[in-house]
Amino acid sequence: MxxxxxxxxxxxxxxxxxxxxxxxxxxxxxxxxxxxxxxxxxxxxxxxxxxxxxxxxxxxxxxxxxxxxxxxxxxxxxxxxxxxxxxxLEPPGPTRAPSRDDTLTLLFLCCHPALTPSSQIALTLRAVGGLTTGEIARAFLVPEKTMGQRISRAKRAIRQTGGRFTQPTGPERGARLAAVLRALYLIFNEGYTATSGAVLQRIELAAEAIRLTRAVRELLPDDGEVAGLLALMLLTHARRAARADADGNLVPLEEQDRTLWDRDQIAEGVALVSAALTTSRPGPYQLQAAIAAVHDEAERAADTDWPQILALYDVLRRVDPGPVVELNRAVAVAMVHGPHAGLTLLEDLAGDPRLTEHHRLHAVRAHLLERAGEREAAREAYRLAAGHTLSAPERRYLQLRAARLREKD
Structure with missing residues (x-):
């Protein structure tokens, strides 16, 4: 840390x-x-x-x-x-004191639609987050020269497309804000669970995403999805101290020591999402935050209100359908209706090209097979999942689960 x-x-x-x-x-x-x-x-x-x-x-x-x-x-x-x-470029305007609105305008500029998501993230961290090129490169495990070139290309793309330092209006503003929130969400996710490398978490990257989202929240206090994203980050980040053991090995949610969770962050996140859901139309980030809140409010894993989580996923799949939502919903279905019900849903996802090469599909299948008592199939699925992840801690965890099943036979 x-x-x-x-x-x-x-x-x-x-x-x-x-x-x-x-x-x-x-x-x-x-x-x-x-x-x-x-x-x-x-x-x-x-x-x-x-x-x-x-x-x-x-x-x-x-x-x-x-x-x-x-x-x-x-x-x-x-x-x-x-x-x-x-x-x-806009002609130089009259001199005036900088305002907090400049931060939001800068975020909109960094998340220009001409840029790829990875370029939006890199430029946001550089220009708005204040991170050096070297810090960003280390966070994403690429050479500093490569990251510098990526950031330079992003700036050049903005210039060539006529990007202006003004806040977009009308429908464009909504689309740009969605891109801003998506970039912050991806930054947080990479910090919370690194997609590759030797460490499970990059806490400083997750904390930076929270800081930037707080800044957007201050500028747009009435936007429900901004509040929902901040709540989701806080409710998820609250578990960071319990996610790995002393050796850096991953500890799954159901086995975590919940006394290590940050109760202040949980309280803030619950208050944010509760207020947002009562004052605005539920969006994907609010619904994900509500699901995280149900997990965080359970004193023990056995106390988790899985029927409520499943109901929230049913709403989320209508608001923001996608394979990851369906994958997570399959877990909730398994917890409510039994592992075989969840495995049936996974069969429908097996042919989705967006998931077939991702380790999470195999990991979830392994978990449900283990719960169903099909140890040999579960062991093979854990091994398959381990072969698809670039994260060393996640690979060790999956290999350990497979080894434990072999010892039981």
């Missing part, structure tokens, strides 16, 4: 998107503005711990970054770039 950031680092990370938003709005030139902000952040990191934090840290950062950007724009190369990009 990484240590908490220093007061200076936390302050810089909070102000970074607002400072970048102010420069992009005022001058355009996303690339140059981002570089100038990074230089200002480095200057602050060097000076503030020894000289003290200025009374107006955001204003200090904007002043320093603006000076760096102005110097860059004076060069001949920057002038030529400015001429060619002018048609794709």
């Amino acid at each position: 990484t240590p908490d950031p220093s007061p200076t680092e936390g302050l810089l990370r909070t102000h970074a998107p607002q400072v970048l938003g102010a420069l992009v709005r005022r001058y355009g030139h996303f690339d140059l503005a981002e570089d100038a902000v990074q230089e200002a952040l480095l200057a602050a990191a060097r000076q503030w711990p020894g000289q003290g934090t200025p009374d107006n840290p955001r204003g200090w950062l904007i002043k320093v970054a603006s000076r760096r950007l102005t110097d860059a724009l004076r060069s001949e190369e920057a002038r030529r770039r400015r001429e060619t990009e002018a048609v794709a």
Whole structure:
């Protein structure tokens, strides 16, 4: 687990998107503005711990970054770039103090529809999250050079498609907000359960997703899906301390020590989703958060209200149908109606190309076969699941389950 950031680092990370938003709005030139902000952040990191934090840290950062950007724009190369990009950028607007709305506008820009989901995530973490290219590269287990190229291509794509530093309106706003929430959701998921590598969780990445979602929640306090996503993250992240044993091995939900769960985060998540469900039309994130709340409110695994969870999945499959929802619903069906009922549903999913190469389909099938007493078939399914995951902790867990079944025979 990484240590908490220093007061200076936390302050810089909070102000970074607002400072970048102010420069992009005022001058355009996303690339140059981002570089100038990074230089200002480095200057602050060097000076503030020894000289003290200025009374107006955001204003200090904007002043320093603006000076760096102005110097860059004076060069001949920057002038030529400015001429060619002018048609794709808003003309510099009147100077005004940066607002929290700049953070949301920057998120909308990073989640431009011209970008792939992976590029949206990388650019969001870089521009809004304030993470360095090296930090993002390490989080996604790719070389820093590769991640730098991915981020550069994302910026170039935004420039070439005429991305403007303005908040979209009408239907486009809804579509862009959905992309923003999806990017934050994927960032959190990668932090909560790493898709590959030697560690089960990247807690700092999950925490960053929660921080960014809180920022969106502050800007859009009446949006039910924003509240639902934040609630889902909190209710899921609350279990982090119990998800692995002292050796880093995965501990499944039903076997976790629930006294290790973060009750404050659970209370906050339950309050958020309860309020959202009573004031807005239920959406996918709210429904997923409601399911997580049912799990978290059970003192023991045996106390879990599976009929309620199944009812929520029945609603979720109508609101947001998809193979992952059906896979999770099959587990709920098995817990309510028996493992064979769940296995029947899995047969219908076996031919879905989106799941056939994913380890979770095989892992769920193995779990239900084990519950049904079909140990040999379960052992083979666990081995098959282990061969499809790139996560070392998940592979060890699946192999251990298979080995335990062999010992029982």
